[in-house]
Amino acid sequence: MPAIRFSGMASGLDTENMVKELMKARREPMNRLIRQKQITEWKRDAYREMNNLLMDLRKSVDSLRFTANFNKKKAVSENTGIASANVVGKPQLSSYAVEVKKLAQTEMPAAVALTVDSSITDTQTKIGSAFDLNINGQTVSVSADDSISSIIDNINRLTNDSDNPTHVQASFVDGKILLTSASGKINDLPNGQFTVSVPDGQDGSKIGIQGGKTVKSSVGQAGQPAEVVINGITYYSNTNRITFDGVEFTFNQKNEGSAITITNQVDEDSVFNSIKDFVNKYNEIIEKINTKISEKKNKGYQPLLDEEREALPDKTAEKMENMSKSGILLRDNILKTGLDEMRRALSTPLIGAGINAAFDTLSEIGIGGPPNGKYAYQENGKLYIDESKLRAAIRNNGEEVTKLFTRFSNDPEDNAATKYQKSGIAERLYSDLTKVIDKVTKEAGSATSVSGYDDSFLGRKMKEDEDEILRWKDRLLQIENRYYKQFAAMETMMSKAQSQSSWFAQMLGQSQ
Secondary structure: OOOOOOOOOOOOOOHHHHHHHHHHHHHHHHHHHHHHHHHHHHHHHHHHHHHHHHHHHHHHHHHHHOHHHOOOEEEEEOOOOOEEEEEOOOOOOOEEEEEEEEOOEOOEOOEEEEEOOOOOOOOOOEOOOOEEEEEOOEEEEEOOOOEHHHHHHHHHHOOOOOOOOOOEEEEEEOOEEEEEEOOOOHHHOHHHOOEEEEOOOOOOHHHOOOOOEEEEOOOOEOOEOEEEEEOOEEEEEOOOEEEEOOEEEEEOOOOOOOOEEEEEEEOHHHHHHHHHHHHHHHHHHHHHHHHHHOOOOOOOOOOOOHHHHHOOOHHHHHHHHHHHHOOOOOOOHHHHHHHHHHHHHHHOOOOOOOOOHHHOOHHHHOEEOOOOOOOHHHHOOOOEEOHHHHHHHHHHOHHHHHHHHHOOOOOOOOOHHHHHHHOOHHHHHHHHHHHHHHHHHHHHOOOOOOOOOOOOHHHHHHHHHHHHHHHHHHHHHHHHHHHHHHHHHHHHHHHHHHHHHHHHHHHHHHHO
16 A cells, blocks of 8 residues: 655655656656557557558468469359350360250149147147058057157157158148158059048047048159269269269250250459459558558657556647657568568569460569559559450460469579569469568567567567566656655654754743
8 A cells, every 4th residue: 555644744845746756757758668568569569550461461472372263163054054064073075065854743642631620739639539540551540648749659650660651751730631652662562643531430530531532642753863974974863953074964854856955154253353352352451551651750759658647637648649650661671571472473574484474474464563653653653454364364364364363383403583574463462461460460469469568579578678677667656755755754854843843942031
């Protein structure tokens, strides 16, 4: 607990205020440390924000390093009314001749719906009457203690009985017992039908059938498999879909005797969108980083101390803090160098065996800098896409576009410069981004760190400042206590002097 002090009792001086004023000058070195630590923390956080952006861009670049993302195929049918197709794997063939001889037909079961008496409110309620339920020549005995649930179980036991199967299965839906032919068993029923009856003199009304009455089911229809010929080989399927060679074919109409062609083509839209997404992400992120490293630094503004912040309105304090933060990464060398390296990665021509000189730079496939103009220099490396040119390159020279992005040099005889030139744009960018991310992490720590101090340069600096601040707090407390002791001693002396003066005055008054 802080000491309770009574000051100025003899002198009448405002000792508290005097000590506070004396301590202001003493606290200034610690205040500088507090402000310095705050600036370091702001800089660390700004670096981590930039690192998040760089890692986001690297993730976008990563997908362009692999040829598989440029070789995506789409299947194109010359007549989708007969058959369509969708690539689901890695096709080996470039085209397919397809003839649909038969379409698959779903089996339509034979069925009867028996309406259960409304007095039976759930499947566990006892029926309360006994009768024999004859289904397709087999008997299910129902007792008064049976419920809808037990009746259905007993019917289903006979569905596939090895000796005398009914080939009929039961279920309970919306107050009705539904009896349907078992899947694939229509051909085992006479004329595709079955009968349900209760003997004369027995009461089956609780499940919707009177004694002496026979109910015929609807006539079921057997299913039929699809029969198709693909590249001369016949295939059968219970549905109108078949997967062959990594392609899912869907059959819509018969074309027996007149095959259609389905071809595998490069998915131009997929490749184009991948490249466009990367360009948009690149432009977005370099704009944010360029803004940060060119942000104006406001002279005369510094972080607020706690007591300064408390003395100001919230909006004013927030404004002053933002003015202090501005320019925290102005002309930062790590980020500026990183941006320069990214621009070099994008503009350096690709070399190496099998590289077509007509497609060795981004500009040759329709990706370049801003149009010439008065303010073009202000774009700071922003990329622009000529969509028609890029689409044409993907469509007509897809292999060259793939090489431009994905080529990787692993020749041990290549020096670093040659290896760089032989590497595709995505490979170079990924490597450069990794380097700048590592530098920022070394400077400011991991972007995923949430608290405490790490082993980064700024993390160590913050820890050193914090330790020095704690030492200053102890030192200042000692100085403050010394001041109070000095004032207390003065008060004591003045109190004694006042007592002596009063005694002398009293003695002189008595002598007179």
